[in-house]
Amino acid sequence: MHTAEDILKALDEITGGRVIQSLQEVHKQEHPFVIKKSSGLPGKEIMETPGLVYGDRNREVKKLAVTMTMTEGSIELAGATGVDAIIAHHPIAEAANSGGVTLKNYLDLYNITVFELHEAFHGLHPGISFLHGHEVYHTDISYGGLEGNVLFVGKALPDVTTLEDILNRLDSYMGLEEENNLLFLEKEIRKNNAVTETSVVTRGRILRGEPESPVKHIIHIFPHTGFTPDHLRQAAKEHPEADTVIASISRVYDGHELIRTAEELNLNFLVGNCHVLEILENGLPLAYALDMLLPDVEVVVFRERVTSYPARLVGTPQMMKYAERMASKYLIKKKLAELS
Known part of the structure; x- marks a missing residue:
C-alpha cells in the first residue's frame, strides 16, 4: 500500500530535496522554494508551497493524476475516475483552483489529496530546450534577480541548422x-467552422528571420516570467555568440518590444510551444518519474x-434558446424594459 507520504517522498527524490516537509517551513518563509507572488492586486497574492497542500499523509493512494493547473474540472474528473491524489504543477489557491468554493469542502467530498510542484520542479531536466532543438550550456532560473525569470542559453542540436528545423x-x-x-473533426461534427483551439492557433512561428535562416546558438526566454528588453540586451552581451531568440510557454505578438530589441541586436526571433503544451514538456516527464518510483500506483x-x-x-439549439431566455428574462430584464 502506498500513501500520500510515499508520494511526498517521491517528489522529494525527484526534486533533490526541494519540497517542504512541514508547515513550519511555510510560516518561517525561509525555504528557497516557498515563494510569495503578487502583482499588487488586492487579495490576489499567492504563496507557492511545494509538496503536500491538502490531505492526510497516511491516506492511501492507488491512483494519482498529474496536471498543470488544478480546476473544478480536474476535481470532478478525479472523483469520477477514482483518483486519490492530484499533483498540480501550478500553485494552488483557495477557491481559484476549486470552482470558487473552499478547497477543503470540495476535496473532502471526493477524498482527494493535493500536491503542488512549480518553481521547485523548474530546471530539473533539459526537456524544454531539447524539444526546441538545443542543448543548454547556461541556465539561470532567476535572471536579473527576478524569481522565476528563467533563461536558457544553448547550442543547436546537430539536426537543427535552420529556424524551419525548429518548427x-x-x-x-x-x-x-x-x-x-x-x-x-470537431468543426465537422458541430457544423461550426468558427471553432478554434489553443495548441493549433498558437503553434510555433518565425517573427524575425526566414525559414532557412541559420541557427547555432540560442537564447531561450519565457516572456510571462517578466523577461524584459533590457534582460535580452544583457543576455546578448553575456553571450555574443547567440544568433537566435526562442520565446516559449508564453509568447509575444507582432509589434512587441522584445521583437524590436531582437532586431536591434540582429537576432532571429521565433516563438515555440505555448503554455498549454507544458503538460507534455514538464507534466509528462514528472508522470513517468512517478510511475518509475511508484510502480504499484496508477499514474494518469x-x-x-x-x-x-x-x-x-x-x-445545442435547446441550449441556445435557454441562454437567450435566461439572459433576456433575468439578466438584462430592466435594460430591455427601458429600451422598449
Missing part, C-alpha cells in the same frame, strides 16, 4: 497534426483542451 521538430514532437485533425495525466466558439453558436 518542424516542434510539430512532430507535440503531435500538432493530430491536434489539427481533431479540430477539423489530466490534459486540458481549450476551444473558442462565437457565443451564439455554442451548444
